Amino acid sequence: MVRSSISVCIRVRPPSALEASRSDPVSVHTGSSINGAPPPGSGEPLTLEMGEGRKTLRCRYSTVLGPADGTDRAYASVSSIAVGVAGGVNGCVFAYGQTGAGKTHTMLGDERNGYDGVTGRCVDGLFSELNQMAETRSDSATSQSYSSVSYSVHCSFLQIYNEKLLDLLASARGHAQDVDGRGQPLAIRENKRPGAKPGAKAEVFVSGLSEYRVTSKSDVMALIQAGTQARVVRGTELNDVSSRSHAVLQLAVEVECVSEDFRVLKRAKLSLVDLAGSEKMSSKATTKNHTKELTSINTSLSTLGNVMSALTDSKRTHVPYRDSKLTRLLQDSLGGNTSTAVICCVAPCQSAAEETASTLKFADRARQVVLTVTTNEVVDDKVLLARAQSEIARLRMLLKMYMGGQGGGGSPPPMVAGSPTKMPAGSGAMGGGETGTVEDLVQENARLADQNRLLKAALRNAGIRGNIEDLQNNPKANAAAEGAFRRKKGLPGGAAAQDMHNNSVYSQPPTNNHAGGGSHRKAAKQQRADMSINSESETEGSDLAALRRDLGKKKVKHKGGGNVGKRLGKELALVEEEHEAAEAERERIRKERAELEAQLAAMGEGEGGEEEDRPEVEQSNDYEDEEFDADDEEVAASTGGKKTEQVVLGVVDFSSPAKPKKSPAKGASPNALLRQSPVTVPGDGGGGREVLKEKSPNRDNRGRGAGMNVTAPLPGGLPGAAVKPRKPRKGRGGGNNRTKKMMSATSGAAATASTQSADVLPVTLMYSMADLGARIAIYSFRYDFHYPSTIVGFDHRRNMHCVLYDDGGESGVNGRQWYDLRTKKIKRVEVEPDVEGGRSGKKKKKKAAAGGGAAGGVGAGGGGMARESATAPV
Numbered sequence: 001m002v003r004s005s006i007s008v009c010i011r012v013r014p015p016s017a018l019e020a021s022r023s024d025p026v027s028v029h030t031g032s033s034i035n036g037a038p039p040p041g042s043g044e045p046l047t048l049e050m051g052e053g054r055k056t057l058r059c060r061y062s063t064v065l066g067p068a069d070g071t072d073r074a075y076a077s078v079s080s081i082a083v084g085v086a087g088g089v090n091g092c093v094f095a096y097g098q099t100g101a102g103k104t105h106t107m108l109g110d111e112r113n114g115y116d117g118v119t120g121r122c123v124d125g126l127f128s129e130l131n132q133m134a135e136t137r138s139d140s141a142t143s144q145s146y147s148s149v150s151y152s153v154h155c156s157f158l159q160i161y162n163e164k165l166l167d168l169l170a171s172a173r174g175h176a177q178d179v180d181g182r183g184q185p186l187a188i189r190e191n192k193r194p195g196a197k198p199g200a201k202a203e204v205f206v207s208g209l210s211e212y213r214v215t216s217k218s219d220v221m222a223l224i225q226a227g228t229q230a231r232v233v234r235g236t237e238l239n240d241v242s243s244r245s246h247a248v249l250q251l252a253v254e255v256e257c258v259s260e261d262f263r264v265l266k267r268a269k270l271s272l273v274d275l276a277g278s279e280k281m282s283s284k285a286t287t288k289n290h291t292k293e294l295t296s297i298n299t300s301l302s303t304l305g306n307v308m309s310a311l312t313d314s315k316r317t318h319v320p321y322r323d324s325k326l327t328r329l330l331q332d333s334l335g336g337n338t339s340t341a342v343i344c345c346v347a348p349c350q351s352a353a354e355e356t357a358s359t360l361k362f363a364d365r366a367r368q369v370v371l372t373v374t375t376n377e378v379v380d381d382k383v384l385l386a387r388a389q390s391e392i393a394r395l396r397m398l399l400k401m402y403m404g405g406q407g408g409g410g411s412p413p414p415m416v417a418g419s420p421t422k423m424p425a426g427s428g429a430m431g432g433g434e435t436g437t438v439e440d441l442v443q444e445n446a447r448l449a450d451q452n453r454l455l456k457a458a459l460r461n462a463g464i465r466g467n468i469e470d471l472q473n474n475p476k477a478n479a480a481a482e483g484a485f486r487r488k489k490g491l492p493g494g495a496a497a498q499d500m501h502n503n504s505v506y507s508q509p510p511t512n513n514h515a516g517g518g519s520h521r522k523a524a525k526q527q528r529a530d531m532s533i534n535s536e537s538e539t540e541g542s543d544l545a546a547l548r549r550d551l552g553k554k555k556v557k558h559k560g561g562g563n564v565g566k567r568l569g570k571e572l573a574l575v576e577e578e579h580e581a582a583e584a585e586r587e588r589i590r591k592e593r594a595e596l597e598a599q600l601a602a603m604g605e606g607e608g609g610e611e612e613d614r615p616e617v618e619q620s621n622d623y624e625d626e627e628f629d630a631d632d633e634e635v636a637a638s639t640g641g642k643k644t645e646q647v648v649l650g651v652v653d654f655s656s657p658a659k660p661k662k663s664p665a666k667g668a669s670p671n672a673l674l675r676q677s678p679v680t681v682p683g684d685g686g687g688g689r690e691v692l693k694e695k696s697p698n699r700d701n702r703g704r705g706a707g708m709n710v711t712a713p714l715p716g717g718l719p720g721a722a723v724k725p726r727k728p729r730k731g732r733g734g735g736n737n738r739t740k741k742m743m744s745a746t747s748g749a750a751a752t753a754s755t756q757s758a759d760v761l762p763v764t765l766m767y768s769m770a771d772l773g774a775r776i777a778i779y780s781f782r783y784d785f786h787y788p789s790t791i792v793g794f795d796h797r798r799n800m801h802c803v804l805y806d807d808g809g810e811s812g813v814n815g816r817q818w819y820d821l822r823t824k825k826i827k828r829v830e831v832e833p834d835v836e837g838g839r840s841g842k843k844k845k846k847k848a849a850a851g852g853g854a855a856g857g858v859g860a861g862g863g864g865m866a867r868e869s870a871t872a873p874v
């Protein structure tokens with residue numbers, strides 16, 4: 001966790017031709033050459049002469065760029081923010097200033113200079129960093145080495161015009177336009193990240209915004225070019241090409257670092273914002289439209305100023321983010337977990353002195369805003385364990401050194417690499433680490449507590465008021481119930497219900513997925529893995545216990561007799577205390593979880609029947625919802641009549657090795673680039689990588705993720721546009737609407753399309769982002785049919801794949817489905833509008849507001865797969 005203030009750069013543009021022709025005197029001076037010394041302190045000086053009889057302003061800012069300075073210097077002042085996004089730290093750079101002051105020139109550039117602005121340079125810097133990490137297989141931020149580092153970047157571009165959010169890339173996709181021809185306004189929503197720390201802020205994202213997968217700067221530049229053409233521009237008194245909207249380009253980055261023992265997933269977003277310029281209301285703003293534009297620009301900029309003021313005022317409890325769309329969208333960047341820089345652009349001339357003074361005032365406010373920035377990374381249980389062990393080793397070493405092992409006087413040992421230890425603030429030579437074991441535990445606790453919350457909701461739903469005490473008093477029944485529950489839910493450990501405490505989606509090691517059964521074997525294997533983790537946890541526990549015993553027995557004294565020893569003793573005791581509290585909390589949550597799961601299991605046992613025959617309760621897709629909470633689970637569970645069929649799946653790859661398609665021709669129009677099918681370019685890791693993949697679920701998606709191990713194409717191939725045959729389920733009164741629809745759409749297709757399960761060939765999945773784009777066929781033995789599909793997403797939280805049927809929507813199913821390809825069971829099926837009766841009115845409204853499609857989550861941490869399956873209507 002790092003605390004830093006918003007970085008401020010002032011850029012003074014050269015006088016324009018008009019200003020020169022009017023002989024408008026220069027009033028802004030960079031450097032200290034103007035009479036009177038700049039105020040003391042660090043930073044570069046700037047002087048503003050306000051005019052005759054008025055005070056001259058002298059100030060300092062961390063970077064001041066004069067008319068002769070190029071955009072490269074502006075980029076230099078923000079490059080660390082762009083590069084930091086690769087390491088999982090959110091970044092935001094925005095340009096602020098009067099109309100015609102040079103914001104667009106600075107941020108985007110123009111066609112004449114090939115859009116050579118700060119934005120293009122940031123994108124370049126980010127991709128260079130990502131490619132370097134992938135090539136060297138290391139994380140430059142932590143110097144940690146991995147066996148593989150892969151990344152994905154998604155780009156969106158929007159404008160805020162007259163307080164409406166409009167997708168700048170929507171027209172390129174041929175989406176419906178409103179009367180202005182600017183596309184449908186989009187809504188800002190919030191997504192509470194499951195597993196986030198209690199009290200953590202919800203993430204803001206724009207629902208329905210198109211996002212494109214990009215793999216290089218040129219991909220992004222093509223999008224910028226296309227989007228810029230859709231931006232609202234008008235000639236004004238001060239600028240012939242004045243932007244009348246705020247433009248926000250966002251890159252959502254996910255980096256996956258995999259080593260033998262653990263996996264780390266980093267998510268962050270980079271926001272690059274070119275604000276519309278403030279302008280005085282003048283008589284020339286005659287048209288109604290122009291006046292409306294001016295009013296909304298000025299209102300949103302003044303709200304931005306108010307937000308800055310509120311953030312710098314320690315007494316203010318309310319920050320008016322919601323007063324404008326701009327501040328609401330930038331909420332994370334202004335007062336949240338984002339490294340932010342503002343480039344304040346000013347005109348050099350006397351006639352603009354008032355506006356320049358107001359821009360400098362904004363800059364002063366901005367630099368007082370203090371941000372707390374953390375790395376957004378998700379680590380699996382093994383890395384938590386590794387860190388805890390590394391922490392223990394470090395503490396042991398400290399103990400040894402300061403209690404006589406290595407003798408006094410020496411300087412304390414350096415921090416163990418990769419062992420971020422939480423030590424009390426001001427711990428001097430210890431360096432005061434940032435995050436660590438205790439925080440990891442707290443984080444894990446939050447995740448477990450979240451899971452408990454969901455379990456409680458499921459229980460409430462089922463109306464079960466089980467007798468927990470009974471189960472507690474009967475360990476055998478308890479274990480059996482747990483096992484049944486696990487088998488039913490496809491959770492690890494179903495075969496031998498011993499321990500459910502390590503049931504984390506991150507704890508499952510990748511396994512090859514073969515056609516046919518074996519899920520119980522795998523579950524047993526997983527259980528053994530779980531148990532081994534447990535025994536390691538025991539070791540951890542006993543190490544800590546030993547450490548505590550040592551601490552208890554000996555009075556910590558520094559051999560050299562100084563205060564360092566005493567202080568270290570206190571620090572160790574504090575760390576230990578925090579550790580103990582976190583462990584106790586974890587224990588409490590685990591107990592609670594065991595009780596809840598036992599209740600659910602008891603319920604499952606009571607239902608009876610074979611696992612395969614029991615339908616699974618459909619769940620709502622939290623990524624689509626404004627806020628994910630326990631209510632969602634309740635709604636989902638209450639859709640009793642619309643349960644999904646449970647089918648056994650085989651997984652095969654039926655595509656021949658990907659042949660690189662031609663890269664887009666140089667000079668091709670960006671719109672043509674956007675319209676074309678996904679382009680596969682050769683990747684350095686073997687598999688191709690898709691670029692500019694519009695995430696329309698119905699698009700043919702032939703790219704293959706790196707790391708796919710294709711054994712052979714399926715003999716006889718598969719039908720190109722297979723239609724899903726379904727039969728009405730027995731005992732269900734003829735099936736629901738959906739079933740009927742499918743039946744009528746598919747009669748006769750099943751027989752010809754059927755493929756024997758003997759043909760099923762195994763394919764190796766990475767259980768990660770590397771699987772994206774893999775075309776697979778999912779086999780249902782119930783219907784003896786292969787469904788050709790494409791993996792379009794991987795949900796790290798649930799450890800599930802999102803696949804998309806390659807049937808062009810003919811099946812009538814909203815094609816995206818969530819599959820756990822390990823356990824070979826359908827876990828999630830999109831709820832069709834006609835069977836949505838069980839949903840609450842609120843939910844329906846939300847869906848309708850989102851244009852019937854899924855939410856296009858921009859939030860880097862808000863569930864990557866919302867992006868993959870987001871925006872285009874199915």
Ligand SMILES: Nc1ncnc2c1ncn2[C@@H]1O[C@H](COP(=O)(O)OP(=O)(O)OP(=O)(O)O)[C@@H](O)[C@H]1O
Pocket residue numbers: 012013014016067097098099100101102103104105106239241242243244275276277278345
């Ligand atoms: N540093 C600079 N060097 C050279 N020309 C510049 C510089 N800054 C701005 N200009 C020129 O000044 C004009 C106005 O700049 P620009 O359009 O970037 O202003 P703006 O702040 O974005 O205005 P608006 O808010 O109205 O969109 C443009 O012609 C641009 O090329």
